[in-house]
Amino acid sequence: MSKHKKQHFVPACYLKAWRDLDVPPRHTPYVWLFDKDGSNARNKAPDNIFHETDIYTIHRADGSRDLVLERGLNGLETEFARIRNRKLHFRRPLDQDERTLLCAFTAAAQVRTPSSREHYRQQWERPLKMMEEMIESAKTATPEEKNRAAAMHIPSSTSDGGITYDQVKELHAHPLQMMLMPMIRTVTPLLCKLDLAVFVTTDEIGFITSDHPCVWFDPESYKRPPLYQVPALMYKTIEITLPLSPSHCLFLNRQGIAGYIDANQDIVDDLNRRVRFEAENYFVVRRNSLREYWFDPGVEPDDSWEKLHPKAGEAGP
Known part of the structure; x- marks a missing residue:
């Protein structure tokens, strides 16, 4: 039987921090898993959630399975667990290597x-369709049309700045296998430039996590036109959070907020609301307990772009 087919997209070693402290003796340790709407609470072992078969495996033409991505992620997870257990839990300062590893874990x-896989797949949907239409058109093109097309410069390989049809097809079919490591290598140094804070709480529920635990959020984005409301590193108000355990939450920002910070209940609830809204299907709590605020969508501010420009939203195609 093939090994390493069960691959976690949220690491089991990461989720173990959310194990219920009141698990009965001789019971398998578990976390509390909820559907995104707060229903269907059940206890689950961290090893048994948030995984897919071969989600990172690269399948070679000869039928072999390349596990380079899975092994690389496992190494990163091991380093993260060491930093969390030896440094973060004791409020110890991180050295530069540890800071970089924590940012790499966050990027991952x-x-x-x-x-994210489906998001990247959708990005390649349109280019793939356009290329397929061009290929079909070429089959019935007249000699004159073929000559005109040949006279045009159409980049056909990555060496001259373009990309081939086969490459686009592969990016659409296997976006994680193609983009995971390049994205981590690109984003990590950008995250390292941000201010790094760790919120700390002693609340009995604490921070929650989810099946998509890293949240990019900009509290000022609602003031911008729709095209510019997506959170991005270019904005000074960008906030990137990643729950590290029920008692710790990473907070990357460009506002000078850094170090270990005791979080009051309002901060904990607000960050948990972000995590719950960003979840794809499920969120995780260390106790069988919920708070109403996590589900509160809030009220659109009076100074939102949509309220200040109502006619722009009514414009037709």
Whole structure:
């Protein structure tokens, strides 16, 4: 039987921090898993949730399975667990290597999930369709049309700045296998430039996590036109959060907020609401307990772009 087919898109070693402390003796340790709407609470062992078969495996033409991505992620997870257990839990400062590893783990948490995979797949949908239409058109093109097409410069390989049909097809079919490591290598140094804080709480529920735990959020985005409301590193108000355990939550920002910070209940609830809304299908709590605020969509502010420009939203095609 093939090994390493069960691959976690949210690491089991990461989820173990959310194990219920009141698990009965001789019981398999578990976390509390909820559907996104807060229903269907059940206890689950961390090893048994948030995984897919061969989600990171590269299948070679000869039928072999390349596990380079899975092994690389496992190494990153091991380093994260060491930093969490030896440094973060004791409020110890991180050295530069540990800070980089924590940012790499955060970058990976953002791009390694099924929801990110489908996002990247959709991005390649249109280019793939356009290429397929061009290929079909070429089959029935007249000699004159073929000559005109040949006279045009159409980049056909990555060496001259273009991309081939086969490459686009592969990016659409296997976005994680093709994009995971390049995305982590690209995003990690950008995250390292941000201010790094860790919120700490002693609340009995604490921070929650989910099947897409890394949240990019901009509290000022609602003031911008729709095209510019997507959170991005270019904005000074960008906030990137990743729950590290029920008692710790990473907070990357460009506002000078850094170090270990005791979080009051309002901060904990607000960050948990972000995690719950960003979840794809499920969220995780260390107790069988919920708070109403996590489900509160809030009220659109009076200074939102949509309210200040109502006619723009009514414009037809």
